[in-house]
Amino acid sequence: MxxxxxxxxxxxxxxxxxxxxxxxxxxxxxxxxxxxxxAPITALQNEEDMIVLQPNEIYMIRVESGDTMIxxxxxxxxxxxxxxxxxxxxxxxxxxxxxxxxxxxxYMDSIEPGFSGTLLLKLKNGSSDYVSRTYLPAFKxxxxx
Numbered sequence: 001m002x003x004x005x006x007x008x009x010x011x012x013x014x015x016x017x018x019x020x021x022x023x024x025x026x027x028x029x030x031x032x033x034x035x036x037x038x039a040p041i042t043a044l045q046n047e048e049d050m051i052v053l054q055p056n057e058i059y060m061i062r063v064e065s066g067d068t069m070i071x072x073x074x075x076x077x078x079x080x081x082x083x084x085x086x087x088x089x090x091x092x093x094x095x096x097x098x099x100x101x102x103x104x105x106x107y108m109d110s111i112e113p114g115f116s117g118t119l120l121l122k123l124k125n126g127s128s129d130y131v132s133r134t135y136l137p138a139f140k141x142x143x144x145x
Contacts, residue, residue, distance in 0.1 A: 001026070029092075039089055043070050043077035051077060055090050059107045059125045063100040073125050097121060097139060098132040105142070 020027055041058065045051045053070065060071040061083060068079040068086065079086065087094060087102050094102045103121065112120040119131040119139070131139045 041070065041079065041081075041086065041089065043079045045075070045077055053077065055093060055104070056106070058090070058094075059104050059123050060127050060129065061086050061094075061102040062129065071123075071125065071127050095135075095139065095142065097129060097135050099134070101129045103129070111143075 018027060018030065023031075041053045041055070042050055043053055053072065057072050058070055059073065061079070062069050062071070063083055068081060068083055070077040070079055070086075081089075083096075083100065083102060087096060090102070093104055093106060095105055096102050103123065107124045108121060109124045110122045112122070114120045114130050117133055117136070119136065120128060121131055122128040
């Protein structure tokens with residue numbers, strides 16, 4: 001793929017133009033990357049204190065007993081948002097690995113074979129979860145397997 005960057009003071013806001021004969025998977029991934037708005041996430045630290053988390057402070061998001069829990073390096077927070085809303089807000093740094101879990105790809109530590117063809121993914125903060133068979137093909141593709 002050819003890339004050209006034009007730097008000029010006449011441009012007040014960056015924009016991108018892609019010239020192609022068709023939308024391929026690679027082109028769609030690039031479009032998705034440009035359209036993502038990685039905004040901070042608000043979560044409850046306890047029942048009344050709200051905290052603002054940057055995407056790079058989040059290791060994993062998991063739905064537990066109907067509550068959306070956000071795992072940081074050492075702490076756990078509760079969000080009022082649904083998993084799919086957080087996934088859309090956080091962008092490509094995060095990947096869904098099961099029906100109830102999103103992980104920050106930057107904090108993967110190790111992967112172990114699990115039961116029934118799944119993988120156990122461990123994060124650098126000690127959290128872990130299984131990559132379900134439904135999400136396994138996309139996860140393996142990300143890893144280049």
